[in-house]
Amino acid sequence: MNAENFLAKTSRTESAPINFQEKTFLVVDDVASMRSSLRNTISTLGGTRIDMAGNGIEAINRMEQRAYDIILCDYDLGGGKDGQQLLEEAKRRKLVKNTTIFMMVTAERSYEKVVSAAELAPDDYLIKPFAGEVLRLRLEHLARKKTYFSPVFALMDTQEYRRAIQVCDELLNSPNQYKIDLMRLKAEISLLLGDYAIAGQLYEQILAIREIPWARMGLAKSMYHQNNFGAAAETFKQVTENTPNYMEAYDWLAKSYSAAGDEQAAQRTLMAAAEKSPRMLERRKTLGEIAYRNDDLETAQDSYEAVLEFGKNSALTSPEDYANLSRVFIDQGKCGQAMTVMKDARKTFKNSPESLLHGAVMDSLAYQKSGDTEAAKEALKQALEHFEACDNKQGGASLDIARSCFQLGDEETGQKIVADFIQNNHADKKIHLHAENMFRKIGMHDKGKEIIANSSREVVALNNQAVRMAQAGDLRGSVELLMQAVAKYQGNTVIVLNAVHAILAYMQTHGWDDELGKSAKEYLATVKSQDPDNQKYLALADLYKGIAKNHGLQT
Amino acid sequence: MTSAGENGPMDAIGELDAIDFTTLFAAQIHDLKNLLFLLLNSLDETLNNSCTRSGINDENQSKLALLKYNGQLINDKLIQMLSLFRFAQGPYAIDIAYRPVEELIEEVVAETKPLLGARSIAIRSDVETGLCWFFDRDLAAGVLNNAIHNALRCAKSEIRLSACAKNGFLTIRVEDDGDGFPQEILENGGSMKNLDLSGGKTGLGLYFSSVCARLHTNKNQTGRIALSNGGSLGGAVFTLLLP
Numbered sequence: 001m002n003a004e005n006f007l008a009k010t011s012r013t014e015s016a017p018i019n020f021q022e023k024t025f026l027v028v029d030d031v032a033s034m035r036s037s038l039r040n041t042i043s044t045l046g047g048t049r050i051d052m053a054g055n056g057i058e059a060i061n062r063m064e065q066r067a068y069d070i071i072l073c074d075y076d077l078g079g080g081k082d083g084q085q086l087l088e089e090a091k092r093r094k095l096v097k098n099t100t101i102f103m104m105v106t107a108e109r110s111y112e113k114v115v116s117a118a119e120l121a122p123d124d125y126l127i128k129p130f131a132g133e134v135l136r137l138r139l140e141h142l143a144r145k146k147t148y149f150s151p152v153f154a155l156m157d158t159q160e161y162r163r164a165i166q167v168c169d170e171l172l173n174s175p176n177q178y179k180i181d182l183m184r185l186k187a188e189i190s191l192l193l194g195d196y197a198i199a200g201q202l203y204e205q206i207l208a209i210r211e212i213p214w215a216r217m218g219l220a221k222s223m224y225h226q227n228n229f230g231a232a233a234e235t236f237k238q239v240t241e242n243t244p245n246y247m248e249a250y251d252w253l254a255k256s257y258s259a260a261g262d263e264q265a266a267q268r269t270l271m272a273a274a275e276k277s278p279r280m281l282e283r284r285k286t287l288g289e290i291a292y293r294n295d296d297l298e299t300a301q302d303s304y305e306a307v308l309e310f311g312k313n314s315a316l317t318s319p320e321d322y323a324n325l326s327r328v329f330i331d332q333g334k335c336g337q338a339m340t341v342m343k344d345a346r347k348t349f350k351n352s353p354e355s356l357l358h359g360a361v362m363d364s365l366a367y368q369k370s371g372d373t374e375a376a377k378e379a380l381k382q383a384l385e386h387f388e389a390c391d392n393k394q395g396g397a398s399l400d401i402a403r404s405c406f407q408l409g410d411e412e413t414g415q416k417i418v419a420d421f422i423q424n425n426h427a428d429k430k431i432h433l434h435a436e437n438m439f440r441k442i443g444m445h446d447k448g449k450e451i452i453a454n455s456s457r458e459v460v461a462l463n464n465q466a467v468r469m470a471q472a473g474d475l476r477g478s479v480e481l482l483m484q485a486v487a488k489y490q491g492n493t494v495i496v497l498n499a500v501h502a503i504l505a506y507m508q509t510h511g512w513d514d515e516l517g518k519s520a521k522e523y524l525a526t527v528k529s530q531d532p533d534n535q536k537y538l539a540l541a542d543l544y545k546g547i548a549k550n551h552g553l554q555t
Numbered sequence: 556m557t558s559a560g561e562n563g564p565m566d567a568i569g570e571l572d573a574i575d576f577t578t579l580f581a582a583q584i585h586d587l588k589n590l591l592f593l594l595l596n597s598l599d600e601t602l603n604n605s606c607t608r609s610g611i612n613d614e615n616q617s618k619l620a621l622l623k624y625n626g627q628l629i630n631d632k633l634i635q636m637l638s639l640f641r642f643a644q645g646p647y648a649i650d651i652a653y654r655p656v657e658e659l660i661e662e663v664v665a666e667t668k669p670l671l672g673a674r675s676i677a678i679r680s681d682v683e684t685g686l687c688w689f690f691d692r693d694l695a696a697g698v699l700n701n702a703i704h705n706a707l708r709c710a711k712s713e714i715r716l717s718a719c720a721k722n723g724f725l726t727i728r729v730e731d732d733g734d735g736f737p738q739e740i741l742e743n744g745g746s747m748k749n750l751d752l753s754g755g756k757t758g759l760g761l762y763f764s765s766v767c768a769r770l771h772t773n774k775n776q777t778g779r780i781a782l783s784n785g786g787s788l789g790g791a792v793f794t795l796l797l798p
């Protein structure tokens with residue numbers, strides 16, 4: 001496609017007027033006079049069913065009770081959540097329908113709002129002051145756009161991504177004003193499905209028409225996912241240079257540096273980003289982790305403190321965030337502060353099992369550091385009890401407990417905990433790094449490496465054997481081997497998903513098998529509960545649905 | 556640190572030195588835009604109420620329209636100042652998206668109509684059907700609104716908006732049937748030369764428009780504005796060209 005042809009005329013369907021009287025509105029603004037003013041504007045359009053919310057929490061409560069057609073939300077909601085965070089929470093919790101129009105209202109456009117992923121962006125934004133007529137026109141245009149995209153979004157909702165792509169292709173066949181949006185959506189779905197090369201091509205096509213930051217960004221992501229970290233880093237860097245407010249680009253640039261092994265560059269990148277937008281919790285957490293691994297305790301402390309400070313009164317922090325800060329204090333020899341942090345954690349989370357577990361572990365490490373071995377042993381004993389009672393052993397508490405065990409001389413328990421942890425996460429490079437770092441800090445670098453390698457060796461071997469069997473045509477054997485592996489390493493998402501993959505491959509050639517189909521469905525449900533956004537999970541769930549459908553089964 | 560006021564008035568002045576006025580002004584413009592929104596909305600409300608209650612006479616309608624028009628001029632200035640401040644702050648990333656040009660024109664026309672009041676000025680628009688282009692909607696709307704508000708001041712009976720694609724440029728014209736641009740504006744409009752910060756009229760609007768146009772680049776092409784007299788209505792012709 002060349003740019004000249006591309007810019008030729010497109011057909012445009014006329015917007016139908018909206019009957020605003022039928023629509024339900026939610027107005028979110030922290031200023032009362034602004035709310036009533038917005039309500040007035042809506043009334044002039046004929047709207048009557050208008051609810052109001054003065055902050056993010058109220059807005060969420062309203063949305064839980066009623067599915068709104070049109071939401072007008074001010075970006076700046078005073079303290080607490082801003083409009084974008086509100087939108088993201090509402091989307092995550094499926095409180096906005098595909099047909100809901102979410103309009104951000106702001107006094108000034110900020111670039112950050114504009115460049116978020118299409119999936120998480122508001123449908124549109126209006127800059128104050130605006131005339132009622134303009135609001136009407138915007139809403140009509142959006143309603144038309146929503147109708148146009150509704151078949152694709154409906155399929156995405158039921159996670160039928162392949163079919164969603166087919167529908168995008170059909171829509172792309174007739175030229176129209178939405179073609180760039182369609183290409184972007186298709187590229188985003190391709191990234192989701194792991195079709196990275198296809199996504200990359202789509203972004204290249206868009207870039208040939210026009211240099212657009214999100215397209216450059218998408219291209220870089222596709223490079224990253226194809227393990228082309230050098231090129232990805234270069235491209236992300238280009239985005240940060242051309243559009244310095246595109247914050248997501250910094251996160252990916254740091255990820256690319258990390259993946260290429262340059263942790264110092266990763267830390268520098270995140271520090272620059274944290275300075276530009278200090279309130280982003282996820283970025284601060286990552287910065288804390290990297291700085292801690294780089295032995296830059298000062299930066300680690302700053303970052304984790306910022307996480308706790310900015311995350312106060314939100315559901316965005318966990319006891320693990322307190323443990324992260326406490327760990328830095330212990331390494332700095334500030335044992336009192338380390339224990340105070342965990343006291344705060346227990347208080348904040350009202351003695352939840354997770355907070356008690358993290359609290360006991362960090363206490364035991366703090367006692368050790370201050371030389372009180374007896375108290376340390378007592379705290380470790382409690383920690384192990386909490387750990388046993390805990391269902392989810394994925395969290396970072398494993399490494400802290402292991403560290404405490406090793407330091408107090410209980411090598412056997414320490415080794416077992418590390419082995420379990422690694423076996424359940426054998427493919428997660430970040431967890432390997434954390435474990436190696438822990439061993440290095442307690443002076444067991446070489447021994448630790450050996451433990452890590454031994455722990456993952458068996459899983460890796462099993463997995464590889466299954467892959468070889470499948471390649472040699474023994475699909476059934478591969479399925480059986482992986483199902484045994486699942487029984488042994490239940491928490492290992494990679495193994496569970498590989499088992500699903502093998503089952504689906506087997507059924508694709510040998511036809512539907514009720515027993516296997518049932519297992520696959522169970523496995524998928526397990527992964528969904530642990531890691532709902534896992535990309536491989538999404539792709540396999542999609543494949544599962546397709547196969548079941550081909551065999552006339554309801555999913 | 557000593558508490559404020561303890562050491563007399565000189566300290567209060569000294570304190571002022573510490574304020575970052577550029578940032579302060581930007582933040583205040585934010586608040587002003589919010590207040591203006593409230594102001595214009597209550598104006599609409601008043602207009603609607605008096606319309607339904609007693610029917611409104613021409614004179615009052617004109618007065619209210621004039622109020623709205625002046626409110627819009629204030630908004631134009633706020634947008635221009637805030638945008639130029641952001642441009643100056645550092646690399647400014649514009650929000651280029653592929654959009655129907657018709658929607659843009661429709662919106663600026665919808666914003667202009669309430670400003671006419673009892674004046675018998677016709678606003679016509681002529682956009683190539685189905686024309687879509689890559690542009691920054693907010694910047695383009697800011698430029699067009701400014702041009703239309705200028706035209707409203709001079710037009711006798713008609714303002715015409717037209718848009719087409721020509722030689723790789725989206726070309727949007729705002730024409731009126733007034734007396735046309737004065738000579739010095741035709742020569743220097745939109746350039747730094749025309750900026751006269753000491754005089755009463757600053758020429759900021761045209762300068763802003765020219766910067767917005769130039770921020771639009773595509774391959775080796777750059778956007779621009781053009782001013783001329785004549786055109787289809789015989790008055791001023793403002794042209795925005797975006798690659």
